[in-house]
Amino acid sequence: xxxxxxxxxxxxxxxxxxxxxxxxxxxxxxxxxxxxxxxxxxxxxxxxxxxxxxxxxxxxxxxxxxxxxxxxxxxxxxxxxxxxxxxxxxxxxxxxxxxxxxxxxxxxxxxxxxxxxxxxxxxxxxxxxxxxxxxxxxxxxxxxxxxxxxxxxxxxxxxxxxxxxxxxxxxxxxxxxxxxxxxxxxxxxxxxxxxxxxxxxxxxxxxxxxxxxxxxxxxxxxxxxxxxxxxxxxxxxxxxxxxxxxxxxxxxxxxxxxxxxxxxxxxxxxxxxxxxxxxxxxxxxxxxxxxxxxxxxxxxxxxxxxxxxxxxxxxxxxxxxxxxxxxxxxxxxxxxxxxxxxxxxxxxxxxxxxxxxxxxxxxxxxxxxxxxxxxxxxxxxxxxxxxxxxxxxxxxxxxxxxxxxxxxxxxxxxxxxxxxxxxxxxxxxxxxxxxxxxxxxxxxxxxxxxxxxxxxxxxxxxx
Amino acid sequence: xxxxxxxxxxxxxxxxxxxxxxxxxxxxxxxxxxxxxxxxxxxxxxxxxxxxxxxxxxxxxxxxxxxxxxxxxxxxxxxxxxxxxxxxxxxxxxxxxxxxxxxxxxxxxxxxxxxxxxxxxxxxxxxxxxxxxxxxxxxxxxxxxxxxxxxxxxxxxxxxxxxxxxxxxxxxxxxxxxxxxxxxxxxxxxxxxxxxxxxxxxxxxxxxxxxxxxxxxxxxxxxxxxxxxxxxxxxxxxxxxxxxxxxxxxxxxxxxxxxxxxxxxxxxxxxxxxxxxxxxxxxxxxxxxxxxxxxxxxxxxxxxxxxxxxxxxxxxxxxxxxxxxxxxxxxxxxxxxxxxxxxxxxxxxxxxxxxxxxxxxxxxxxxxxxxxxxxxxxxxxxxxxxxxxxxxxxxxxxxxxxxxxxxxxxxxxxxxxxxxxxxxxxxxxxxxxxxxxxxxxxxxxxxxxxxxxxxxxxxxxxx
Numbered sequence: 001x002x003x004x005x006x007x008x009x010x011x012x013x014x015x016x017x018x019x020x021x022x023x024x025x026x027x028x029x030x031x032x033x034x035x036x037x038x039x040x041x042x043x044x045x046x047x048x049x050x051x052x053x054x055x056x057x058x059x060x061x062x063x064x065x066x067x068x069x070x071x072x073x074x075x076x077x078x079x080x081x082x083x084x085x086x087x088x089x090x091x092x093x094x095x096x097x098x099x100x101x102x103x104x105x106x107x108x109x110x111x112x113x114x115x116x117x118x119x120x121x122x123x124x125x126x127x128x129x130x131x132x133x134x135x136x137x138x139x140x141x142x143x144x145x146x147x148x149x150x151x152x153x154x155x156x157x158x159x160x161x162x163x164x165x166x167x168x169x170x171x172x173x174x175x176x177x178x179x180x181x182x183x184x185x186x187x188x189x190x191x192x193x194x195x196x197x198x199x200x201x202x203x204x205x206x207x208x209x210x211x212x213x214x215x216x217x218x219x220x221x222x223x224x225x226x227x228x229x230x231x232x233x234x235x236x237x238x239x240x241x242x243x244x245x246x247x248x249x250x251x252x253x254x255x256x257x258x259x260x261x262x263x264x265x266x267x268x269x270x271x272x273x274x275x276x277x278x279x280x281x282x283x284x285x286x287x288x289x290x291x292x293x294x295x296x297x298x299x300x301x302x303x304x305x306x307x308x309x310x311x312x313x314x315x316x317x318x319x320x321x322x323x324x325x326x327x328x329x330x331x332x333x334x335x336x337x338x339x340x341x342x343x344x345x346x347x348x349x350x351x352x353x354x355x356x357x358x359x360x361x362x363x364x365x366x367x368x369x370x371x372x373x374x375x376x377x378x379x380x381x382x383x384x385x386x387x388x389x390x391x392x393x394x395x396x397x398x399x400x401x402x403x404x405x406x407x408x409x410x411x412x413x414x415x416x417x418x419x420x421x422x423x424x425x426x427x428x429x430x431x432x433x434x435x436x437x438x439x440x441x442x443x444x445x446x447x448x449x450x451x452x453x454x455x456x457x458x459x460x461x462x463x
Numbered sequence: 464x465x466x467x468x469x470x471x472x473x474x475x476x477x478x479x480x481x482x483x484x485x486x487x488x489x490x491x492x493x494x495x496x497x498x499x500x501x502x503x504x505x506x507x508x509x510x511x512x513x514x515x516x517x518x519x520x521x522x523x524x525x526x527x528x529x530x531x532x533x534x535x536x537x538x539x540x541x542x543x544x545x546x547x548x549x550x551x552x553x554x555x556x557x558x559x560x561x562x563x564x565x566x567x568x569x570x571x572x573x574x575x576x577x578x579x580x581x582x583x584x585x586x587x588x589x590x591x592x593x594x595x596x597x598x599x600x601x602x603x604x605x606x607x608x609x610x611x612x613x614x615x616x617x618x619x620x621x622x623x624x625x626x627x628x629x630x631x632x633x634x635x636x637x638x639x640x641x642x643x644x645x646x647x648x649x650x651x652x653x654x655x656x657x658x659x660x661x662x663x664x665x666x667x668x669x670x671x672x673x674x675x676x677x678x679x680x681x682x683x684x685x686x687x688x689x690x691x692x693x694x695x696x697x698x699x700x701x702x703x704x705x706x707x708x709x710x711x712x713x714x715x716x717x718x719x720x721x722x723x724x725x726x727x728x729x730x731x732x733x734x735x736x737x738x739x740x741x742x743x744x745x746x747x748x749x750x751x752x753x754x755x756x757x758x759x760x761x762x763x764x765x766x767x768x769x770x771x772x773x774x775x776x777x778x779x780x781x782x783x784x785x786x787x788x789x790x791x792x793x794x795x796x797x798x799x800x801x802x803x804x805x806x807x808x809x810x811x812x813x814x815x816x817x818x819x820x821x822x823x824x825x826x827x828x829x830x831x832x833x834x835x836x837x838x839x840x841x842x843x844x845x846x847x848x849x850x851x852x853x854x855x856x857x858x859x860x861x862x863x864x865x866x867x868x869x870x871x872x873x874x875x876x877x878x879x880x881x882x883x884x885x886x887x888x889x890x891x892x893x894x895x896x897x898x899x900x901x902x903x904x905x906x907x908x909x910x911x912x913x914x915x916x917x918x919x920x921x922x923x924x925x926x
Contacts, residue, residue: 033673037692164658173655174637174696191654192636195627210496228721229500231714233637233696250713251694257717258691261724262808268731269804269900270797278809279819283826287833290801294875297797298838299845301790308786309856322785323771326792326909327764333796333905334733334760338753341732345725346741356742363746370750375761382762393772412757437732446789 008045015042019052028059036064040071054083066095073280074107081112090119097171098124099144099252102131106141139223140216142256143237143246148176152186152204156197163191171249175234178207185211185236185244213238216245223248224256225350264348268341268437270297300443304450311454320395321457324404325450332411332449333442335371339364339419340441344433347423354428357421364420365413372412376405403460407453414452415445471508478505482515491522499527503534517546529558536743537570544575553582560634561587562607562715565594569604602686603679605719606700606709611639615649615667619660626654634712638697641670648674648699648707676701679708686711687719688813727811730897731804733760763906767913774917783858784920787867788913795874795912796905798834802827802882803904807896810886817891820884827883828876835875839868866923870916877915878908 011030018027031039039060043053057080060068069077069092081089093101093116105113105128117125127145134140148170150159159176167173176194178187187207197206213236214223226235227250235253237246263273270293274281308325315321343360346352352360383401387393419441423433474493481490494502502523506516520543523531532540532555544552556564556579568576568591580588590608597603611633613622622639630636639657641650650670660669676699677686689698690713698716700709726736733756737744771788778784806823809815815823846864850856882904886896 035673035675035693037694160658167655167659173658191658192630195623195636195654196630210498212498228717230498231500233713250696250717254691254713254717254720257720258724258812261721261728262812265724265728265731265804265808268728269800271801271805277812277814278805278823279814283829283833286826286830287837290798290830291834291837294794294797294801294834294838295841298790298794298842298871301793302845302849304789305786305850308789309783312782312785316782319775319779320772322775322788323768325785325788326767326771326913327761329789329792330764330905330909331757331761334757335753337732338734338757341728342734342741345728349721349725349740351740351742360741363749366746367749367753370746371754371757374750374754375757378758379761382765386765387768408761442793446793450789 008041011042012045015046015056024059027056031056031060032064036067037071039064039068040076043068044073044076054080058088062091062095066092070096070100070104073277075280077104078108078112081108081116086115086119089116093120093124097144098127098131098146099142099171099246099249101128102141105132106136134216137220138216139214139218139220139237139248140246142220142223142248142252143216144171144249145246146171147234147236147244147247148173149244150176150178150189150203152178152180152202152207154203155199156194156201156203156206157199159189159194159203163194171247172234175232175247177236177244177247178203179244183243185213185238185242187211188236211236213242213244214248215240220256221260221348222350224253224260225348227253228257229350260348264344264434267432267434268337268344270294270437270440297443301446304443304446307447307450307454311450311458315454315457315462318395318457318461320393320400321403321453325453328404328407328411328449328453329442329446331375331408332415332445335368335412336415336419336441336445337437339368339416340423340437343420343423344437347427347433352424354424357424360420360424361417364416368413368416369409371416372409375412376408379408380405399460403453403457406456407449410452410456411445411449414448415441418444418448471504474505475508478509478519487522490519494519494523495527499530500534502527502531503539506531507536507539517543521551525554525558529555533559533563533567536740538743540567541571541575544571544579549578549582552579556583556587560607561590561594561609562605562634562709562712564591565604568595569599597679600683601679602677602681602683602700602711603709605683605686605711605715606679607634607712608709609634610697610699610707610710611636612707613639613641613652613666615641615643615665615670617666618662619657619664619666619669620662622652622657622666626657634710635697638695638710640699640707640710641666642707646706648676648701648705650674651699674699676705676707677711678703683719684723684811685813687716687723688811690716691720692813723811727807727897730895731807731900733757733900733903760903760906764909767906767909770910770913770917774913774921778917778920778925781858781863781920781924783856783863784866784916788916791867791870791874791912791916792905792909794838794871795878795908798831798875799878799882799904799908800900802831802879803886803900806883806886807900810890810896815887817887820887823883823887824880827879831876831879832872834879835872838875839871842871843868862923866916866920869919870912873915873919874908874912877911878904881907881911 015027046053053076057065105116117128120128131141146169148163148167150162163173163176174191176189176191177185178189180186187209188211189203189207193206212230216237216239223235234247234249236244237248239245259275266273272289272292274289343352380401383396383404388396422436422441426436427433478490509516516539520528568579580591583591594604609632611626611630613625626636626639637654639652639654640648641652643649650672651674652666652670656669675693679700679702686698697710697712699707700711702708722738729736735752735755737752806815843864846859846867851859885899889899890896
């Protein structure tokens, strides 16, 4: 059977039909056959009938209900939590993995968090409170304390017995962690290694003792990037004394990688980040995340306006120069954003750091010179053949074309060097490199472009 | 121990020191303690001494050598392949998982591919040739035929025995596939389920029979997105008759997700996609992937130039209008790119499709009106208070400010509607939505902005 998405509308109709017939048994068997993600999609699509969702949710067996709950968006989760009795709420919370519970609690309003915590036993509440204390973008808040530990002297047979006994509630049993009496992490062993080994082999001899681990305070983006590099299914998280306190699993790492890519893309397009899917984001919310940057760009364009106003008097005799302003500004902006976006992505993927700045600026200037000269040559040809000859614009002399083309070369050069340096400098000073993309760069590049243009024009044409 | 990256330079120095002392034993024990990804990084960094890399590579045990080989970039792989004897090459190829071998072969020049295929036994060669025949962006080219199959009537004990017997060479043993006599996929069961079950339980009763699978011809981006949605570790790939032919594992899915995000980001910044890391991309290559779009944008700006030229005669009396052109163009371009980038990302994440186009356009126009009006109000205040009063520019009357502000409102409206529709239309006609981002959008929006501006100015100011 294939992913259900395609026939979601069909499925909703079927379920509405069954609901009107009160045939809950049939609905239940349909739901049980589905993947939690698809059930969550279904419930979200049905949110126009809010009272139906809790009814349908109650049809799910406990484990599937918890798995579905995790996949739903905040709004649907809130609707459900509000409709739950305390004992229903407790049942769901008990079924959740602790990292998922933390993820949900982080998104809920304070009164709901209180209500949820009241339903958990004191031990779980203690752990949840501890996890909630980590900054929300740290490894600590991504991790779960539900992992399998083994002792170094165990045989494979004992290890597998232990996994069978303790594994049910663990988020993963595929990577097992070997700790000593102080809970210090001394090795990892995969269940593949254990299963393929002899029953009487010793864990210590099978385990990988050069363990790559992260700290609770490490940035979640770096942690996620390590999954990308190292092909792990889980990464151990240790405290400052190298004691194992949790693990991060690959499903959460993928979510972080996708979220961070989306955030970077949003920032590059002058949008404040939001993790809501398109149709879940209200008009007002969209307004709020998009307008501030537009406003900033609009106001900062005052400078370009002032540069043009200042130049106007000295260049009043050359009005045809105005027609090339949009082309020069766009080319500069695009050339700059090519460099900045390339570097922003390279920073995200861990390919470059601030210390490479000179090497990068040198590389970008060489690229810029190639680009700039190629563009200038094409533009010179275009201005003489099209603007001058085809359009019969006799103001476009070779000297005028030379002014525009010379501006292009400097323009691309400045744009690319500024474009590659700003994200690195931002990163160095703890600011977000992704903000240094297109719109921000183009504001600076525009001002430089116009200044270069008018200066060259004054020198070469006015005298 | 933590990831080695930070001290890469230190490590290289140590190894060079040991090399000069000919202390290969010490180098070997250093390398063995490292992760394949880190060894590959090390070798790539050392590529200025090409002859050293094959020497170091030969120190690695067979399995680690193969794992390291997979992690290296094409260039380093080529250097090594050229230095290998035929028997060394055969040893490495035999150790590789087949999907990794395909990934490497796809990047190699034809003569190297021939040489590699000559070293494989006829059965492997047949499989490799088959896998190489799938389009390089399909599930078929991502998959590996090395998976564990079980039969429905097996007991757990028999199943685990089978996994122990056949699991060594499989890419994953964590998800096992249950097939019938025709190789038709009838269920999946995780090793977690098997290990936690009783020895005499029957596979058929434990397996999940609503299997989500993909076809060999499915697009790799969609396949990777399914991992993101469903939290799978592996996905089965079936042929048109639902026979199981391979599996895609999560490590490859993450690579595809990262690659696709990078490609989208590059296209949004008017760069032709390239999967090379920043420092591996030559000046000439960077020139080639960046210049075509800049050239296209430069030439297409001819239209905006023509619009300005045409308006010049009728607006000769109003030269101060020119100063607002950069602001209007930038605001329009940014507003449009906010919408287009939002929709491009939503398409990539599977949140929206072409059929939503009216709903999206309606939503975007409401957002645009809110944004446009807010910007217009601020701009009116800025023009009257700053441009008129502070700068003493008496040409800026309330009517002039009204012209600029009215243009802003229409400008943002058109920009956002065009910005959201173009990627959806591109997708519909099989083109790449990501190309419909900032630079392309701004070319169109610029022309519209100027036309609106000059039209409103002519109507309200010239008469």
